[in-house]
Amino acid sequence: ENTLTPALRYILPMANRSGGLPLLMLIFITWRDSMRCCAVTADPPEDLAILDPGRLGRLEITWSPPSSLMNITKCLLQYQLEYFNTYKNRWETLRMPGRTYSAQFDLSKDVQVRVSTILNGECTNNTAIKSKEYTEVVKKPPSTGIWDTEAKEFMCVYHNMENLECTWTRSLKTPASSLQNLYFWHKSLEQAVECPSYILSDGVRMGCNFSGKPLPEFTDIYFCVNGSSSEGPLKQAFFSMQIQNQVKASAPDKLYLQTSSDRQLEFYWTNPAGRLHVHCLEWEVRHHHVGADGKISLNHIHTKTPSLTLLFSDSNERHCFQVRSRLNSYCVDKSFWSDWSHETCHPVLENVKVTLEPELNFVSVYIYIAVAIIVTLVVLLSVWATINMRRAGLEKKVDSLLPKLLTKHFTQGVSKIYSGKKIWTDVII
Numbered sequence: 001e002n003t004l005t006p007a008l009r010y011i012l013p014m015a016n017r018s019g020g021l022p023l024l025m026l027i028f029i030t031w032r033d034s035m036r037c038c039a040v041t042a043d044p045p046e047d048l049a050i051l052d053p054g055r056l057g058r059l060e061i062t063w064s065p066p067s068s069l070m071n072i073t074k075c076l077l078q079y080q081l082e083y084f085n086t087y088k089n090r091w092e093t094l095r096m097p098g099r100t101y102s103a104q105f106d107l108s109k110d111v112q113v114r115v116s117t118i119l120n121g122e123c124t125n126n127t128a129i130k131s132k133e134y135t136e137v138v139k140k141p142p143s144t145g146i147w148d149t150e151a152k153e154f155m156c157v158y159h160n161m162e163n164l165e166c167t168w169t170r171s172l173k174t175p176a177s178s179l180q181n182l183y184f185w186h187k188s189l190e191q192a193v194e195c196p197s198y199i200l201s202d203g204v205r206m207g208c209n210f211s212g213k214p215l216p217e218f219t220d221i222y223f224c225v226n227g228s229s230s231e232g233p234l235k236q237a238f239f240s241m242q243i244q245n246q247v248k249a250s251a252p253d254k255l256y257l258q259t260s261s262d263r264q265l266e267f268y269w270t271n272p273a274g275r276l277h278v279h280c281l282e283w284e285v286r287h288h289h290v291g292a293d294g295k296i297s298l299n300h301i302h303t304k305t306p307s308l309t310l311l312f313s314d315s316n317e318r319h320c321f322q323v324r325s326r327l328n329s330y331c332v333d334k335s336f337w338s339d340w341s342h343e344t345c346h347p348v349l350e351n352v353k354v355t356l357e358p359e360l361n362f363v364s365v366y367i368y369i370a371v372a373i374i375v376t377l378v379v380l381l382s383v384w385a386t387i388n389m390r391r392a393g394l395e396k397k398v399d400s401l402l403p404k405l406l407t408k409h410f411t412q413g414v415s416k417i418y419s420g421k422k423i424w425t426d427v428i429i
Ligand SMILES: *[C@@H]1O[C@H](CO)[C@@H](O)[C@H](O)[C@H]1NC(C)=O
Pocket: 035, 036, 037, 038, 039, 122, 123, 124, 125
């Protein structure tokens, strides 16, 4: 106990008096452990550098061992790396023997990296000791880009796990003349790649269609929307996701309703064929029920199988169903609901009406046409009849006039009567 420090020599008798010996033993053990190795001191690493190889925030961090430990022998040199994960918003800590590391950062935020030295092995009596200080680099994001012009509401939807589409909206401050670009990167790419096919809205780029260029699933994909305008570059925005978590299934397309003799209503359906496995799907059924008393109820039923069996007690009641699907949490972390399917009902009352109505319309059109034709015919007939009757009346008049005329004017000259051809023939008859 000759190696006791003066402080401990002072505390020990005091603690003894106050009965705090166990606490002092603990202090002593800790002190002895820390004293075991005093021959070496660990300095922090040097030349910490962060390199950007153009992979949308995949940065390479490198450092060198402290020069004070260059020639040390029987020493195991390790490092503790800490960096702020800008995507997860927390510090990550890892220990490694190497002197390089790659990590993903959101380049629109501060990049913070700290590295400490850890010594172990014979030189430290096999006790790991960490340098009291760390080497730190903080990289501010580039201040380029007009303020508040970064892409907003970036969203990707992986339609039926076959076709990926990403969309974004423009900030209000984005100049009208701007041209936005989308770049993406994942582990198997050497460099960031531009969008293969932009989605335009009024001639403005609002999204990207990856249909011709499938992206890998279950790996982080990093996106960057940047751009330029006549007023200068736009602020770039970064996003990251795994695309299997962005799936939107197609709505179930074939719905079947079947009744069985024991008053059971069986509803089952299928999703359109695609890459989605049935065991990965779950469904929500919207059940619309109109009771025999006219009471309406609406239920939402979740199911893990593509079928549903209900009892129906009264033949006067009516059941209607719609269904939508999504991937379940056993297959992916999250997914979007599909659109609702069309509606199917039992009994198929509504459908009958829907199909009958247009037929009724056709029938009534035919009736209208027939009535119109008949009315026209009747009008024409009556006009014809009136004309004929008038003519007949006129002829009668003429007939009654003729003898008078003949007796009166015949002697005056037959030439005058010649002008009335009809009268002439009548006269002949
Ligand atoms: C290692 O510890 C022993 C006692 O446990 C001590 O005698 C020795 O000096 C220590 N070695 C170093 C390098 O500190």
